[in-house]
Amino acid sequence: MVKAIALLSGGLDSTLAIRVVLEQGIEVEAINFITPFCTCSPKGNGCHISKKVAINLGISLHIENVSREYLNVIKYPRYGYGKNLNPCIDCRIFMFKKAAEFMKSRGASFIITGEVLGERPMSQRRDAMSIIERDAGLRGLIVRPLSAKLLSQTIPEREGWINREKLLGLQGRSRKPQISLARQWGIFEYACPAGGCLLTDPVFARRLRDLMSEKRDITLNDIHLLKIGRHFRVSHTTRVIVGRNEQENEKLMTFVEKGDWVIRKSDLPGPTTVVRGDIDENLKRIAASLTASYGKGKNLDTIAVKIKRIPEGKEEMLSVDPFRQDEITKFLI
Numbered sequence: 001m002v003k004a005i006a007l008l009s010g011g012l013d014s015t016l017a018i019r020v021v022l023e024q025g026i027e028v029e030a031i032n033f034i035t036p037f038c039t040c041s042p043k044g045n046g047c048h049i050s051k052k053v054a055i056n057l058g059i060s061l062h063i064e065n066v067s068r069e070y071l072n073v074i075k076y077p078r079y080g081y082g083k084n085l086n087p088c089i090d091c092r093i094f095m096f097k098k099a100a101e102f103m104k105s106r107g108a109s110f111i112i113t114g115e116v117l118g119e120r121p122m123s124q125r126r127d128a129m130s131i132i133e134r135d136a137g138l139r140g141l142i143v144r145p146l147s148a149k150l151l152s153q154t155i156p157e158r159e160g161w162i163n164r165e166k167l168l169g170l171q172g173r174s175r176k177p178q179i180s181l182a183r184q185w186g187i188f189e190y191a192c193p194a195g196g197c198l199l200t201d202p203v204f205a206r207r208l209r210d211l212m213s214e215k216r217d218i219t220l221n222d223i224h225l226l227k228i229g230r231h232f233r234v235s236h237t238t239r240v241i242v243g244r245n246e247q248e249n250e251k252l253m254t255f256v257e258k259g260d261w262v263i264r265k266s267d268l269p270g271p272t273t274v275v276r277g278d279i280d281e282n283l284k285r286i287a288a289s290l291t292a293s294y295g296k297g298k299n300l301d302t303i304a305v306k307i308k309r310i311p312e313g314k315e316e317m318l319s320v321d322p323f324r325q326d327e328i329t330k331f332l333i
Contacts, residue, residue: 002161003027003108004143007099008061009038010049010191012178013114013146018057019185020145021112024166028112030054031102033095034065036223039196049191056189066098067220074199075212079131084205086197088123089132096136110141110156116178117147117171126151146170146178198227207231210333211239214277225255225274232290232331238277240287240331242294248272256310263291266304266317270295285320290331292322 006018008030018028032050054061073094077087099111115124122128129151133139140155143162148154149169157164170177182190198204207226210233211218225241228248232240243249249272256262261275261284273291275283284307292303303322308315 001025001027002156003029003106004110004112004156004162005099005103005106005108006030006059007095007111007113008032008050008053009114010053011114012175012182012190013116013119015053015057015114015187015190016178016181016185017112017114017145018059019187020167021143021162022057022059024163026162028057028059029106029108030057030059030061031099032061032063033098034063035067035070036220036227037070037198039198039201049189052189056187062102064098064102066094067223070094071218071220071223074208075218082122082200084200084202085208086122086199086205088120089128092123092132093135096132096138096142100136100138109161110143110154111138112143112145114146115144117144117150119171119173143167207333221255221257222276225252225276228252228255229271229274230294231333232328233333234283234286234290234331235278238275238279238283239333240290241274241276242290243271243273244294258311260310261287261307261313262310263288263305263307265291265295265297266306268296268303270297284316285318286331288318288320289323290328292320293328298322 004021004026006028008014008018009032018030021028048063051061073087073090074085077090079089082088103111117124133142143154143156144151145167147170148164148167150171153164156162204226211222211226214237228251229241229243234240241252243252252272252274256274261279263273263275271291271294273287275287288305288307291305292298297303301321302319304317304319306315306317
């Protein structure tokens with residue numbers, strides 16, 4: 001039996017693409033790549049959505065965490081960024097190269113993906129698809145079942161491994177045809193139909209671009225920290241992250257590393273603040289004033305805060321004035 005490897009995000013398009021191919025009696029194994037930038041998995045769901053989709057489709061799934069390698073794709077994209085910090089073409093090349101390795105290891109003949117012609121402005125144009133196939137070393141070996149009738153014939157179609165007439169001809173950004181098809185097949189378990197990537201979010205992209213300006217090695221801890229709280233740049237090498245609520249305060253503490261500073265108000269409810277980077281007495285007071293500017297007592301003239309270096313630092317007490325809004329804004333990332 002002919003075997004195909006499917007890139008399965010757990011989203012609607014990749015789910016339907018697999019179903020279209022399964023309808024032809026082709027064996028399919030799926031691979032899912034984990035990075036810190038996907039926003040599709042439901043919050044609080046301990047089971048990755050792609051696992052549920054694979055179970056519902058009756059196929060095996062291989063999950064591979066590529067987070068560390070993927071940071072280099074973001075920092076050095078050959079084909080540049082989209083509107084924000086999304087290196088979509090380089091991202092697809094990276095993922096397809098990984099899928100090609102998996103394809104060879106599993107004895108599969110080709111790759112299928114849920115890409116739809118014209119759905120994404122950067123990576124799902126005809127010319128971009130051609131570049132991606134070429135640079136990934138997969139010319140003619142990527143089948144896009146949802147748009148196949150609008151694209152050039154692939155090797156699997158030409159060799160008769162897959163019937164082109166039973167593939168689809170979808171294009172454009174509307175997901176209505178996919179949602180209708182999913183209902184027809186009784187498919188209701190999938191992540192957000194339009195996908196989701198933090199690198200396309202302007203706030204997150206601005207924070208990441210700022211972090212990259214420090215010109216140091218970026219860790220996964222740094223990336224996860226970017227998702228939480230309010231972020232401030234107080235020097236070229238120092239960032240201040242202020243929690244927005246109790247849940248974020250708790251989450252911030254899970255990402256505190258050795259050498260970070262933690263600040264809290266002494267006698268009033270308020271945010272937890274994490275300071276990462278070089279710090280001196282002046283920067284301590286700036287970070288303390290930012291902390292004092294949120295939560296209870298922010299309208300007082302002076303607020304007492306506690307500051308401690310993690311893990312061995314001795315707790316210090318500072319009395320600072322909360323910042324005015326214009327003073328806050330000049331530090332905000």
